[in-house]
Amino acid sequence: MTLFHLIAGWIGYLLICLLGLILIAFLCFCLYIKYIHLKYDHIPGPPRDSFIFGHLPTIQREMSNDRVVHDKFLEWSETYGPVYRINGMHVVMLCVTCPETTKEVLMSPKYPKDSLFYKRLFNLFGQRFLGSGLVTAQNHDEWYKQRRIMDPAFSSLHLRGQMGAFNERAERLMDKLADMADTNTAANMQHMFNCVTLDVITKVAFGVELDLLNKSDSPFPNAIEMCLKGIVHSVRDFTFQFYPKNKKFINEVKKSCQLLRSTGRQWINERKMAVQNGEDVPKDILTQILKTAGKEENIANDDEELMLDNFVTFFIAGQETTANQLAFAVMELGRLPEILTKVRQEVDDVLGMKQEINFDDLGKMTYLSQVLKETLRLYPTAPGTSRFIPNDIVINGIPIPAGVTCVFNSYVCGRLDKFFEDPLKFDPERFHPDAAKPYYCYYPFALGPRSCLGQTFAQMEAKVVMAKLLQRFDFSLLPGQSFDVLDTGSLRPKSGVVCNIRHRGQTPAA
Ligand code: HEM
Numbered sequence: 001m002t003l004f005h006l007i008a009g010w011i012g013y014l015l016i017c018l019l020g021l022i023l024i025a026f027l028c029f030c031l032y033i034k035y036i037h038l039k040y041d042h043i044p045g046p047p048r049d050s051f052i053f054g055h056l057p058t059i060q061r062e063m064s065n066d067r068v069v070h071d072k073f074l075e076w077s078e079t080y081g082p083v084y085r086i087n088g089m090h091v092v093m094l095c096v097t098c099p100e101t102t103k104e105v106l107m108s109p110k111y112p113k114d115s116l117f118y119k120r121l122f123n124l125f126g127q128r129f130l131g132s133g134l135v136t137a138q139n140h141d142e143w144y145k146q147r148r149i150m151d152p153a154f155s156s157l158h159l160r161g162q163m164g165a166f167n168e169r170a171e172r173l174m175d176k177l178a179d180m181a182d183t184n185t186a187a188n189m190q191h192m193f194n195c196v197t198l199d200v201i202t203k204v205a206f207g208v209e210l211d212l213l214n215k216s217d218s219p220f221p222n223a224i225e226m227c228l229k230g231i232v233h234s235v236r237d238f239t240f241q242f243y244p245k246n247k248k249f250i251n252e253v254k255k256s257c258q259l260l261r262s263t264g265r266q267w268i269n270e271r272k273m274a275v276q277n278g279e280d281v282p283k284d285i286l287t288q289i290l291k292t293a294g295k296e297e298n299i300a301n302d303d304e305e306l307m308l309d310n311f312v313t314f315f316i317a318g319q320e321t322t323a324n325q326l327a328f329a330v331m332e333l334g335r336l337p338e339i340l341t342k343v344r345q346e347v348d349d350v351l352g353m354k355q356e357i358n359f360d361d362l363g364k365m366t367y368l369s370q371v372l373k374e375t376l377r378l379y380p381t382a383p384g385t386s387r388f389i390p391n392d393i394v395i396n397g398i399p400i401p402a403g404v405t406c407v408f409n410s411y412v413c414g415r416l417d418k419f420f421e422d423p424l425k426f427d428p429e430r431f432h433p434d435a436a437k438p439y440y441c442y443y444p445f446a447l448g449p450r451s452c453l454g455q456t457f458a459q460m461e462a463k464v465v466m467a468k469l470l471q472r473f474d475f476s477l478l479p480g481q482s483f484d485v486l487d488t489g490s491l492r493p494k495s496g497v498v499c500n501i502r503h504r505g506q507t508p509a510a
Contacts, residue, residue, distance in 0.1 A: 033090050039401055040092045045085035046076055054087025063236060068487040070383055070411040077412050083395040091116065093386075093405045094395070097413050099440035101395045105387050105406055106440075107448040112138050114388040114405040117235060124230045125241055127254040128261070131309030134453065135317055146292055146310065147453065153205075153288045154453055159460060160359045162204050166464040167356055169200045174468050176213045181501045186478055189330050189497040193323035193465070194221060200461055201318040205285035206267055206311075219259060220315075226256035227316060232489040257312070264311030265304075285314055314454075321381040322458045324492045326465055328379040329371060331497045332426045334477035339428060340470075343371050347470045362463050368470075370428035372462055376444035378426060380410040381490050385446045411491070413441040475499040 033052060049057040062069045073095055076084055082098035096102065105111045115138060121130045130136045134150065137143035152158060173196045180187050195212035198220060202208045212218055230253030233240045240246055271290060274281050281287055289310050293303035333340040346367045351357065386407045393400050415423045419441040420430060429435065445452035452458070469475075481495035 029090070036090050036092060037087070040085055040087075040404065043083060043085040043094065043398055043400065044080040045087070046080065048087055052089060054089065056088045059086075059088075060237070063487075068411075068485050068491075070409060070487065073409055074412045074415055077416060081396070083398060083400075091405070092403075093407055094389075094400065095412070096395060096406045096408055097416060097419075097441070098396045101393070101406070102408055102413075102440040102443070102447070104393075105389070106385070106408060106443070106446065106450075109140050109449050110391075111387040111389060111406075112140065113450065114386045116388075116405055117386055120235050121231065124227065124234055124257050125250045125254055127257040128305065128309075129227065129257050130313050130316070131305055133306070133309030133313035135313050136309070143450075146306075147449075149291045150285070150288050150310075150453060153283065153285045154457060156456060158283065159456055162457075163357070163359055163460075163464075165204050166200060166461050169196055169203060170465045170468050171355070172196070172199070172211070172213050173465065174472055177469070177473055177501050178503065181473065181503050184500075186498050187475075187501050189475075189499055190323065190327035190493060191496060193326040194320065196465060197319045197323040197326075197461065198224070201314065204457075205314050205318060207271075207282050207284055207286060208267060220263075223256035223259045224316065224319065226253050227260065228320065228489055229253070230256070235489070260312045260315055261308045264308045264315075268307055268311065286311075289314075317382075317452075318454050318457070320490055320492075322462055324381040324490060325372065325375055325379070325458070326462055327493050327497045328381070328491075329375040329462075329466060330469075330475065330499065331477070331483060331493050331495075332375060332378075333371070334475060334497070334499065335483070336426060339371065339426070343367050343428075344470045347467050351467060351471055357464050357467055359460075361467075362460060365463060365467060366433060367428065368463055368466060369459070370431040372459060372466070373431040374426060374428040376410075377414040377420065377430070377442060378424070379485060379491050379493075380414060380444040381492070382444070382452075383411040383491055384409040385450070408443070408446075410443050410446075413443070416441070472504060474502045474504055 030052070046055060046058075048054045058072065059069060062072045076086075077095060077097050083094055083096050083101070086093045086095060096105075113136070118136045118138060121136050122132070123129055132139075132142060134143065134146050137146065173192060176192065177187060179185075192213070199210050199212055202210045202220075210218055210220065212221065230250075233246075233249075241250055267286065268290065271281060271286050275287075275290065289307050292310060293307050333343065346365055350361055350364045384407060386405050389400065389402060389404050389406055391402050393402075413419055417423050419438060430438075440447070443451075445455040476499060478498040478500060481498055484494040486492050486494040
């Protein structure tokens with residue numbers, strides 16, 4: 001009995017000590033938050049929802065209500081100016097729309113990508129995902145080595161050579177649309193564009209034929225979709241993985257990551273064998289990915305993983321963004337007949353009846369470029385980037401102590417009326433070659449050394465697909481669908497952009 005009392009006493013004593021320690025740790029954390037508030041509260045910002053969670057409850061609320069969180073950031077930008085502060089526990093993020101700072105920070109290698117966001121993409125729920133590939137690498141030298149190796153696969157000389165593949169994949173889409181026009185079937189354009197951009201990236205980047213428009217059993221579209229959803233949950237809510245109700249979803253995301261990585265392993269090995277056998281291999285992205293590893297005989301495990309990181313990076317970065325841009329463009333053209341007529345006239349003047357679009361034709365379709373640029377102003381499908389600020393700086397006259405993350409949001413900049421008059425109006429004339437160039441307030445592909453490697457690739461692909469679509473078909477948006485934006489990390493049209501498709505000159509069905 002005495003022994004029992006003694007043990008119970010000790011356990012009670014230990015519990016009190018433990019509680020005391022937790023309380024002290026919590027108080028220290030609160031003191032640290034207070035210190036951070038004192039350090040950064042001179043920067044304007046909306047009132048915090050709570051001392052500990054800062055603005056996170058508002059942001060969570062926006063996201064759970066299926067609204068576009070960037071609209072909240074836009075509203076705050078309009079209220080608090082070119083730099084404002086967001087707190088989330090001990091972390092401070094600055095939302096910056098000041099063009100001078102955008103230029104200074106994005107154009108310089110001095111400011112690394114911030115680990116808060118990009119480290120979360122290394123693994124997805126414990127499964128390696130983008131790792132240290134091109135988008136996520138934070139160390140400048142490690143990134144620079146990869147970028148130098150990958151650059152040749154995106155040179156304009158190399159991309160000119162890919163026009164055949166762009167044309168051929170886009171033709172398959174046209175065949176599919178022709179079937180739909182013949183059978184009076186409505187087309188979900190976002191889905192169709194997703195198939196074609198995935199077909200293009202697998203062919204042009206990895207030399208693999210998927211033909212998704214005709215084969216609906218491929219696991220890749222769903223795997224990519226799951227990974228993208230996983231990114232959103234993992235990045236925006238760090239508690240997501242702790243709820244048992246999310247376990248099934250998380251397992252599916254992990255399986256999808258594994259599928260992409262095991263596919264990468266298989267395709268890389270096949271290419272390696274082809275190289276070793278002296279076969280003639282294309283100088284495509286996959287060949288360049290192989291060069292990021294050491295000599296073939298002694299590829300270290302780290303190098304192998306890095307190759308897979310980049311494989312997955314191109315799969316993810318190179319597909320949905322372009323597909324959504326195309327879907328938004330069709331959505332706007334479907335609503336604006338005057339712009340549609342003008343851009344179609346240009347396509348007719350440049351292409352006439354010819355089927356194969358060549359590189360020089362692309363340069364001649366300047367109004368189509370304007371339409372695509374304007375689409376990304378209102379709907380930047382990858383809506384921003386962020387950088388860590390390791391030294392004290394001044395933004396718009398406000399001294400900013402080191403240690404914060406600056407977020408550069410192209411959705412917000414594109415919709416601020418101080419940069420673009422009547423910002424919600426879709427007006428391609430803003431990007432007329434003679435119009436003043438937007439000064440560091442338009443950056444759908446980011447800016448500076450870490451800007452999008454696939455920008456030219458994406459816009460060539462988008463132009464080929466759009467030009468063929470305009471050349472061959474009339475389309476009208478099915479009535480009653482929403483023109484809202486869906487925020488799934490990347491931006492996409494909520495409705496999927498469902499259209500009735502007709503051959504040019506065909507009378508609309510009754
Ligand atoms: C409309 C289409 C596209 C848009 C709007 C877009 C946008 C962007 C943006 C905003 C970034 C910077 C991301 C960040 O800082 O976190 C980026 C980076 C990147 N994008 Fe794209 N992208 C598009 C298409 C593509 C395509 C087709 C490819 C590949 C074929 C590609 C490959 C990459 C790569 C590799 C990076 C990382 C570059 C680096 O840090 O060196 N993108 N893209």
